[in-house]
Amino acid sequence: MKSRNRIKSLMLILAVALAMAIPGPASAVQPPFSATIIITGDTTIYLGDTTTLTANWSTNAQDVTRYEWQVDGATQGVVSITGASAGSSTFDFTPTAVGDYEITFRIWHHVQTQRDASESVIVEVTEGVITADVDIKPDTLNIGSQGGENSVTCYIELHQGYDVADIDVSSIWLNSQVQAQSSPTAIGDYDGDGVPDLMVKFDRQAVEDILVVGDEVEITVTGALTDGTLFAGSDLITVIDP
Numbered sequence: 428m429k430s431r432n433r434i435k436s437l438m439l440i441l442a443v444a445l446a447m448a449i450p451g452p453a454s455a456v457q458p459p460f461s462a463t464i465i466i467t468g469d470t471t472i473y474l475g476d477t478t479t480l481t482a483n484w485s486t487n488a489q490d491v492t493r494y495e496w497q498v499d500g501a502t503q504g505v506v507s508i509t510g511a512s513a514g515s516s517t518f519d520f521t522p523t524a525v526g527d528y529e530i531t532f533r534i535w536h537h538v539q540t541q542r543d544a545s546e547s548v549i550v551e552v553t554e555g556v557i558t559a560d561v562d563i564k565p566d567t568l569n570i571g572s573q574g575g576e577n578s579v580t581c582y583i584e585l586h587q588g589y590d591v592a593d594i595d596v597s598s599i600w601l602n603s604q605v606q607a608q609s610s611p612t613a614i615g616d617y618d619g620d621g622v623p624d625l626m627v628k629f630d631r632q633a634v635e636d637i638l639v640v641g642d643e644v645e646i647t648v649t650g651a652l653t654d655g656t657l658f659a660g661s662d663l664i665t666v667i668d669p
């Protein structure tokens with residue numbers, strides 16, 4: 428009896444070993460759903476602009492039946508599609524406030540436990556170009572007088588809570604052609620209106636070289652704050668060549 432039991436035990440072990448060694452039908456075990464999602468598009472935009480994001484996705488040969496875009500976790504609507512193992516979807520995002528937004532694209536496979544996949548990008552929204560008050564001195568520029576050591580002086584005021592102390596002086600250009608001198612600069616209130624102004628100077632000869640004679644010649648000064656906000660402002664001067 429004892430040896431028969433031992434044989435039974437051996438046969439049982441053999442049967443279990445065989446069962447483990449022989450794989451079941453391939454269709455019985457699907458691999459977990461997995462996907463690759465790549466989101467492209469402009470992720471640094473100005474308030475008021477629209478960025479179009481595109482999600483290109485592909486799966487491990489398993490059908491996707493639904494997708495959605497999310498903004499900071501809030502769905503922008505679940506879309507049902509005919510099952511596909513790869514595809515592309517676009518989303519137009521027009522933010523209404525500055526800030527960073529997490530934009531997520533999510534897809535679903537319909538049966539498996541681990542059945543969804545998602546990918547996110549951060550869209551950074553900054554103010555557009557803010558308007559600066561710009562006063563150019565002198566008000567009349569004689570381009571026949573040779574620049575000499577004189578400069579063209581520019582006073583810049585910002586509003587809407589922006590601070591001229593945050594202006595990156597190296598970003599300041601006159602008519603996109605003449606860069607502000609790195610020194611001297613000063614923050615004061617030269618016009619006494621209670622709004623701080625930043626004074627910068629431009630090489631006079633360089634300014635004269637790009638201007639044409641006229642009674643009302645527009646000069647535009649542009650630049651950026653350290654947070655990336657852009658500003659622009661214009662003044663009219665008279666340019667003479669006696």
Ligand SMILES: [Ca+2]
Nearest residue numbers: 562563564566
């Ligand atoms: Ca002026």
Ligand SMILES: [Ca+2]
Nearest residue numbers: 616620622624
């Ligand atoms: Ca002022």
